[in-house]
Amino acid sequence: MRSPTELTAAFRHRGLRITPQRELLFRLLDGNDAHPTADDLYAVAVAEMPSISLRTVYQTLHDLQAMGEIHAVDLGAGPIRFDPNVEDHHHLVCEVCGRAEDVHLDAGRLASTEPVVGDHGFEVSAVEVIVRGRCAACR
Amino acid sequence: MRSPTELTAAFRHRGLRITPQRELLFRLLDGNDAHPTADDLYAVAVAEMPSISLRTVYQTLHDLQAMGEIHAVDLGAGPIRFDPNVEDHHHLVCEVCGRAEDVHLDAGRLASTEPVVGDHGFEVSAVEVIVRGRCAACR
DNA sequence: TGGTTGTTAACAAGCTCTGCGAATAAGGTC
């Protein structure tokens, strides 16, 4: 995800308006590597802006997702997480505490899935890897 | 998943009872590679046994899952799918029609994620790969 | 400043899945 300042420009460029709610969410997401859920973000946002609604959080997250600024990640354990890191990376998910960490798997290694997939006549657009296990803290 | 006959024995062995509902679901899952949802299975089951309830379908799927006979797969698109194929494999998901196909990625290739993961102090129990794209029919 | 139009908040509802309890039926025993 780009910086809040750049996002502001990008939204304006698309004819979208900049509201205090959106600015707040831009800030909360900026550099956030905690893989928060919509509800997580809402909880933090509401502390700063009591009038903000959960609906607006979802709305803004969808807008950002549509612009490719964030990714929605379904880790198969509860609600969808949002990830402002759109670089090529994957996730380690702790089966005990549920926390997710980023992991950078060798792209070349995964790229070699393509010939295999080719046999299926599949046109690949993305490869997601979820590594499940127990994190250092939970062992 | 083992055959319906073997499952019957396995359930009995565990002190679980064999009911017509369970027998029906064993049959519907046997060799089923369509990655059905609980509701999919219910729809087919109800055609044959109008009195069966969705609740029972979920219940039986959980039982089978607890016995390791099937896997629950969250493809990040709608409800959970159930997969009687518990061999080591991964999934291709079509972003257009939503269908899922099995794909056998080279295990050795994925196993080499372990040293990378090791840096995080993570104890790996499973690696799930979802390949997204468009299937042959949807291109 | 005023008008236009995108945004917000609140509420209701959809969808998937689970908890609960009474009625039912499987499987063992006599």
Place this chain on the structure above:
DNA sequence: GACCTTATTCGCAGAGCTTGTTAACAACCA
């Protein structure tokens, strides 16, 4: 085969997450 014990089923209510709807509101432009 009848009976008893106990697992199972069914139906419904409800939790949890997410989205649709709409009137009031506010950002932006002229």
